[in-house]
Amino acid sequence: MRAWRLTRTGAPEVLQLTHVPSPVPAAGEVIVEVDAIGVNYAEVLSRKGLYGWAPKRPYVPGMEAVGTIVEVGAGISPARIGEVVLCGMQFGAYAERIALPSRRALRSIQGFSLDENAAFGVNFMTAWVALMEMARLRPGDRVGITAAAGGVGTAAVQIAAAHGCHVVGMAGSDEKLGTVASLGAASTASYGSPGFETRLAEAAPDGRLDVVLEVVGGEVFDVCLSRLDHFGRLVVVGYAGLDYSLWNPLSWWRAWRGAPRLDIKHAAEASIGVLATHIGYLLPDEERMMSIWSALTTFTARHGLRPVVGRVFAFEELPEAHRFMESRESVGKLVVRVG
Ligand SMILES: NC(=O)c1ccc[n+]([C@@H]2O[C@H](COP(=O)([O-])OP(=O)(O)OC[C@H]3O[C@@H](n4cnc5c(N)ncnc54)[C@H](OP(=O)(O)O)[C@@H]3O)[C@@H](O)[C@H]2O)c1
Known part of the structure; x- marks a missing residue:
């Protein structure tokens, strides 16, 4: 073969x-x-x-x-x-x-379809674990999602919208925002050009977010973190924007500087939290993963998500x-x- x-x-x-x-x-x-x-x-x-x-x-x-x-x-x-x-x-x-x-x-x-089945598992499980298990999403939450037009992002937008949240979908270019809106995002903002901070402040209701699912890192992480309201939860699921593959001191410094960080004193003053998850490391916990899978597939069927x-x-x-x-x-x- x-x-x-x-x-x-x-x-x-x-x-x-x-x-x-x-x-x-x-x-x-x-x-x-x-x-x-x-x-x-x-x-x-x-x-x-x-x-x-x-x-x-x-x-x-x-x-x-x-x-x-x-x-x-x-x-x-x-x-x-x-x-x-x-x-x-x-x-x-x-x-x-x-x-x-x-x-x-x-x-x-x-x-x-077979293609949809191939597209479901990792993306929906990741989005579900980040939003439901880590961020403990509640109906009415204002939820920011980065790379919202991507695999994990399109799953997360649908899950959060179906859960009754106000979804703010973010992407690296304006062209992707139409797809994000069509999946249930109530507002959108692109981080592909200067002015992201202002655009996100306008897209988020009252300029604040309760939950963020973040996969880009760097400035996108920093700006999203700054928009969290009291009791806000930002879940780091990846940092696709950081390039560790270039072997020169400047690129390493850029990647190091862009890595998601949280100042605990600031977190205490703002009453916010940053969480992180990787579903690979959860796989050995089979009982928990199967119960999460069951909750996810039931929710997906009930809301007709694809x-x-x-x-x-x-x-x-x-x-x-x-x-x-x-x-x-x-x-x-x-x-x-x-x-
Ligand atoms: N923690 C976990 O368990 C877990 C599981 C699955 C995936 N992930 C992470 O979730 C993220 C999304 O994964 P996915 O498989 O669904 O991919 P994807 O979102 O379909 O594609 C990657 C997206 O990342 C964004 N991106 C930002 N900076 C980038 C850069 N420098 N180069 C390439 N792409 C960049 C792009 O969207 P924009 O142009 O809109 O920014 C791109 O379309 C990744 O960071 C991945 O590592 C984590």
């Missing part, structure tokens, strides 16, 4: 399409024939060697896919063969077939999907179809 391997870090071209032996199921595992892969920004960081949760190279990247169970290992009921499942993993999804523990192959979401699939690539074009995500032109989730 074919799989994209990462043997060294660098530009998208370092991903190599190679022939590797088909996986054989170990006890407790299933083999999934992949239909579609969801591409994540974390995999771009991984490819550049900038992702802490990545395994040692060489490896096959990829954290999520949808496909059909075609084989099962010892201890797993053969009745699972033929089931269409969502696969969540640390790495290994950029392949035509994957092996994973049976419990990590979750029944696909009824009523979603992942936004921005663009679909062929398996052979996977490096192009990475390039497109890095270009900041992508909207919603990028999906790669296999076969």
Whole structure:
């Protein structure tokens, strides 16, 4: 079978399409024939060697896919063969077939297309954990979301709007704001040009926010933090705007300066908090993750939410999907179809 391997870090071209032996199921595992892969920004960081949760190279990247169970290992009921499942993993999804523990192959979401299923897991789970578990979102909260047109962002906008919040969607360019509004954001602001501070102050009701889901870092983090009202909660989920990949003192200094920080004395005076989460490190807490998954899928079905699939690539074009995500032109989730 074919799989994209990462043997060294660098530009998208370092991903190599190679022939590797088909996986054989170990006890407790299933083999999934992949239909579609969801591409994540974390995999771009991984490819550049900038992702802490990545395994040692060489490896096959990829954290999520949808496909059909075609084989099962010892201890797993053969009745699972033929089931269409969502696969969540640390790495290994950029392949035509994957092996994973049976419990990590979750029944696909009824009523979603294969592409939508591939686009759902990581983005919606991340947005849900950040907003509901960390920020403890309440109806009526004024909620700022950065990179709101992206994978996590489009999920977060929909969840917060469906929860009865006033969503302020933010993005790196004006062109993306229409998508953000169409998903339920009540107001929007772009941080792609000078004047972001003023635009956000105008977009937020009374100029204040109760909750922020932040993924960019640098000035975007600072401005969002300054807009928090008393008891405000800012959840850091990423810092896509910080470039640690350039090896010169000036770029390191910029990245260091832009890293999200909180002055506790200021936090006490303003009664605000900064939180951070990474769903990868939560995966071993299976009981809690399954209860969160159940709450998320119930909420999604009740409110008729759907992942936004921005663009679909062929398996052979996977490096192009990475390039497109890095270009900041992508909207919603990028999906790669296999076969
Ligand atoms: N903590 C977790 O568990 C977890 C899980 C999933 C994702 N994440 C993080 O959440 C963020 C969004 O991930 P995603 O997979 O949904 O990606 P995405 O939002 O679809 O794409 C990345 C977006 O980041 C923004 N961005 C800002 N500065 C950038 C830069 N210098 N280069 C490239 N993009 C930049 C761009 O949106 P604008 O142009 O609108 O700014 C871009 O479209 C990432 O930071 C990712 O690492 C964290």
